[in-house]
Amino acid sequence: MILAIESLSKAFGGLRVVDDVSLTVPDGGLVGVIGPNGAGKSTLFSLVTGFVAADSGDVTLDGRSVATLPASGRARAGMVRTFQVPREFAHLTVRENLMAAAPEQSGERLFDLFFHPAAVRAQEEGVRRQATDIIEFLRLTAVADTPAGRLSGGQKKLLELGRALMTGARLILLDEPFAGVNPLLIEEISQRIRELNGRGIGFLIIEHDLGALTRLVATLHAMDRGCLIATGTPDAVLSNPRVREAYLGGAA
Amino acid sequence: MASFVELVLTGITSGLVVGLAALALTLVFGIARFANAATGDMMTVGAYAAVVSMAASGSFTLGVVAGAGAGIVVALLAHLLVFRRLAARAPVTSLLASIGVAFVIRAAIGVAFGHQQKVFGLPVVRPWRIFDVRVQPIDLAVVIAAAATLLVVFLILYATPIGRRMRAVADDRSLARVSGISPDRVMVTMWALAGGVCAVAGVMLGAKTVVSPDMGWDMLLPAFAATILGGIGHPVGAVVAGILLGVVQEIATPFVGFTYKIALAFFVLLLVLLVRPAGLFGHSEGAR
Numbered sequence: 166m167i168l169a170i171e172s173l174s175k176a177f178g179g180l181r182v183v184d185d186v187s188l189t190v191p192d193g194g195l196v197g198v199i200g201p202n203g204a205g206k207s208t209l210f211s212l213v214t215g216f217v218a219a220d221s222g223d224v225t226l227d228g229r230s231v232a233t234l235p236a237s238g239r240a241r242a243g244m245v246r247t248f249q250v251p252r253e254f255a256h257l258t259v260r261e262n263l264m265a266a267a268p269e270q271s272g273e274r275l276f277d278l279f280f281h282p283a284a285v286r287a288q289e290e291g292v293r294r295q296a297t298d299i300i301e302f303l304r305l306t307a308v309a310d311t312p313a314g315r316l317s318g319g320q321k322k323l324l325e326l327g328r329a330l331m332t333g334a335r336l337i338l339l340d341e342p343f344a345g346v347n348p349l350l351i352e353e354i355s356q357r358i359r360e361l362n363g364r365g366i367g368f369l370i371i372e373h374d375l376g377a378l379t380r381l382v383a384t385l386h387a388m389d390r391g392c393l394i395a396t397g398t399p400d401a402v403l404s405n406p407r408v409r410e411a412y413l414g415g416a417a
Numbered sequence: 418m419a420s421f422v423e424l425v426l427t428g429i430t431s432g433l434v435v436g437l438a439a440l441a442l443t444l445v446f447g448i449a450r451f452a453n454a455a456t457g458d459m460m461t462v463g464a465y466a467a468v469v470s471m472a473a474s475g476s477f478t479l480g481v482v483a484g485a486g487a488g489i490v491v492a493l494l495a496h497l498l499v500f501r502r503l504a505a506r507a508p509v510t511s512l513l514a515s516i517g518v519a520f521v522i523r524a525a526i527g528v529a530f531g532h533q534q535k536v537f538g539l540p541v542v543r544p545w546r547i548f549d550v551r552v553q554p555i556d557l558a559v560v561i562a563a564a565a566t567l568l569v570v571f572l573i574l575y576a577t578p579i580g581r582r583m584r585a586v587a588d589d590r591s592l593a594r595v596s597g598i599s600p601d602r603v604m605v606t607m608w609a610l611a612g613g614v615c616a617v618a619g620v621m622l623g624a625k626t627v628v629s630p631d632m633g634w635d636m637l638l639p640a641f642a643a644t645i646l647g648g649i650g651h652p653v654g655a656v657v658a659g660i661l662l663g664v665v666q667e668i669a670t671p672f673v674g675f676t677y678k679i680a681l682a683f684f685v686l687l688l689v690l691l692v693r694p695a696g697l698f699g700h701s702e703g704a705r
Contacts (some may be wrong), residue, residue, distance in 0.1 A: 214595055240597035254588040257581065262577070265585040266596040275606055278577055289578060332597045 166228065167192050167336050168244070169366045173212050173222030176259075182208045184391035185222075190336065193365045195358075197378045197399070200388035201412055206371045207249060209388070210338050213369075214246040215239045226336065241268055246338040251321035255314030259305055259324055262313045263296040266331040299327045303357060318349040325359065336367040343374045344352040351377050375403065385409065422550045424667045430556045432564040432663020437618035440554065440570065440642035441611040448588040448607045449504070449648035451511040456615055456640060457633030458522040463488040463616025464623035464632060468535050481562050481620050488616020489609045491522065496608040504604075519634065527630045527635065534627040559621045566617045567656060570610055571599055575654060579606050587650060639679065642686045648699025654688055658697055661685075667698060669688035 168190040175183045190196045198206050211217040215236035223232050231239045243407045254262050277285055300309050303323045310315060311322055322342055329337045342358075343351045355377060362368060372378040379385070379399035387395040387402050389411035395402045402406050402408055438456055445453040471480035495518050503511045508635030544551040574580040579602070586593045587601045594600060619633055626632070643662050647654025665685050668676045673681060689697065 180684045216591065216595060236591075236594040237597055237599045240595055241599075245597070246595055248592075252589055254585045256588055256591065257584055261581055262585075264595075265581045265598065268597055273580065274602070275573075276608060278573070278579065287579070292578070311528075328596055 166190070166192065167226065168213070168369065169214060169223075169225045169228075170209075171223045171225070173209065173224065175208060175212055175217065176220060178359070181391045183212060183219075186391075186393050187222075188386050188393060188396065190367050190369050190383075192367065193362065194384065195362050195368045195382045196369050197382035197385045198369065198371045198388060199373075199375060199378065199385060199408075201414075203390075204388040204411075205391040206388055207340055210246050210340055210369075210371065214244060214338060216246070240332055240334070243333065243335040244333050244338070245334040245336075247322070247325035247329060247340055247342065247343070248281050249340045249344060251318065251325050252326055253313035253316070253321055253328075256312055258310045259300065259313055259316070259327075260296050260309050261291075262293050262324060263299055263327050263331045266328045267292040267295065268333055296311075296331065299330050302360075303327050305352070319346045319354075322346055322350075322354060323357070327353070330361070330366075334366070336369065338363075339368060339370045339372075341371055341373060343372055343377050355381050379403065418570075421668075424493075424670070425664055426550070426552065428557065428664030428667030429660055430559050430621070431667065432660035432661070433560065433656075434482055434622045434625070434659075435615050435636065435639045435643050435663055436659020437563060437566065437621070438640035439647060439659045440567075440652055441614040441618070442640055442644045443647065443650055443652055444607055444611045444614070446644070447652075448583060448603065449500060449511065450590075451500075451508040452514065452641070453611070454512065454515040454637065455457040455519040455522060456611075457635070457637040458519040458526075459488050459495075459612055459615035459633065460622065460635035460636060461526055461618030461628075461630060462491045462522060463619035464628045465530060465535075465619040466616070467623060468537055468628050471537055475538075477537070477558060477624070481617060484616045484620040485566075486616075487612045488619070490612070492608045492612020492615070493605065495612075496604060500608075501604065504600075513677070523630050523634065530630070531628040532630055534629045536627055537624050539624065543658060555624055559624055562617055562621040566614060570614060571652070573606075573610065579603070583607055627695050640681055642682055646686050646689055646696055648696030651696065651698040654696060654698030 166189055171187050173183055173186045174181065186209060200206050212219040215234060223230055225231065226244050227256065228240050231242050235243060254265060257265060300306055303326065305320065305323060308320060316324060342354055346354065358381060359367060370378060370382060382399060385394055385397065385399045385402040387408045394407045394411060395405040437459060442453060442456050463484035467480035467484035471477060499514050499518055503514055510668055512571060539555055542554050544553050569644065574583060582598050583603050585598060586600060615628035622632060622636065643659040644655050646662065647658035662682045662685060665681055669681050670678060
């Protein structure tokens with residue numbers, strides 16, 4: 166079990182945005198979260214990754230609680246999220262975006278920079294190589310030295326995935342990876358996710374494109390108004406009457 | 418013609434002082450997100466440390482190094498004791514606290530060294546003559562010190578892992594956190610750089626003029642002007658704008674007189690901002 170979320174809750178004002186949600190992602194799992202707008206999916210991600218503090222509940226990564234760790238600590242523990250609207254270090258190049266996310270660089274300490282320059286350089290070389298591998302894997306070679314702020318929406322989504330990989334994350338939380346991405350690139354991103362999953366990286370994915378998501382994940386969770394309302398195989402969850410009602414009710 | 422070149426050269430040296438102070442301001446602003454009103458007094462710290470160590474050792478180089486060291490220590494103390502604790506609050510809290518830090522530093526210097534002016538015991542030497550242009554050796558020393566400082570800062574910012582992370586935090590702080598970048602180490606490095614840069618600027622100013630407890634505070638306004646002119650949060654812009662303001666001030670002095678030098682700097686600032694509201698190097702970006 167790479168991730169276990171236990172009874173996580175969060176209220177903004179009087180509104181319970183995430184209400185007693187528990188779910189798990191098995192080792193190397195590929196798990197989806199669906200639900201109408203405002204169901205609390207993105208907030209759930211924020212709570213899990215420490216972006217926003219939870220009111221109650223626990224989050225364990227590989228059996229160890231990370232609930233007291235700050236966001237940067239949870240990322241270093243192996244769990245990284247992406248954002249619905251992709252975010253990037255706009256003035257850094259694609260390569261620098263990736264290299265900035267490499268964990269534990271001795272060049273982070275001024276002391277080492279001045280007194281162990283050879284070690285810093287050797288490590289920097291390794292980080293650069295790793296970044297290049299990821300850039301090639303994501304087919305971003307053509308824009309590797311372009312400031313990330315100038316990328317297209319789809320390229321930014323790939324870059325977010327790349328930054329997560331660069332941290333050495335074993336669990337990646339993707340917040341709507343297909344939103345605003347053209348159909349060809351959706352297939353491309355799905356394929357990259359499958360390949361990474363094949364290497365043992367777990368995924369928890371929020372997505373509104375149910376077609377693309379159900380082709381990708383083995384397990385689906387449905388949320389509505391902060392609560393988890395269904396869990397199971399994609400087919401079972403999509404045919405669940407409560408899920409149908411939540412979506413239709415949301416549309417009405 | 419020769420005197421015109423001399424004015425330009427003087428402008429560059431005094432502009433470098435402003436530019437370094439603006440660089441320190443812009444580093445703090447870009448990463449800690451507040452205007453550090455203690456920037457000037459961190460300059461004063463550097464100047465006093467340099468005067469004291471130079472009086473003891475007789476070496477100007479050693480004075481610069483000691484000054485930079487003192488600036489780094491004071492900036493790190495200010496970070497650990499004050500700004501770090503206010504990081505979660507609104508930026509205006511840190512701004513107000515920095516005014517307090519400025520007063521504390523100035524008062525401490527006043528108590529320790531008195532309020533009378535001090536000077537670097539630099540030997541009086543005849544200026545060199547290069548094609549009829551007089552060049553003061555101290556000006557050259559000042560420019561070399563500034564250039565060395567700029568080289569170190571820009572190498573760290575643009576060619577090292579920690580510099581990359583500093584720029585990442587400046588771009589998007591919360592994204593940096595979820596990417597596993599610890600803000601603490603970035604902050605400590607940034608304050609060390611800012612303190613060192615301030616102090617070197619203070620040593621330069623002290624070597625060119627006199628050293629007094631108020632010297633740094635008086636530089637704060639021109640430094641802010643250069644920061645804004647260069648585009649807030651843009652390190653290269655801060656330095657270029659500082660030099661530009663320095664040169665404009667010196668060239669204009671024969672025409673408008675010494676008294677209106679600073680007013681002229683702000684006139685230039687206003688003109689530039691009318692055309693480029695984000696500053697010379699700034700890019701206006703949509704709100705996130």
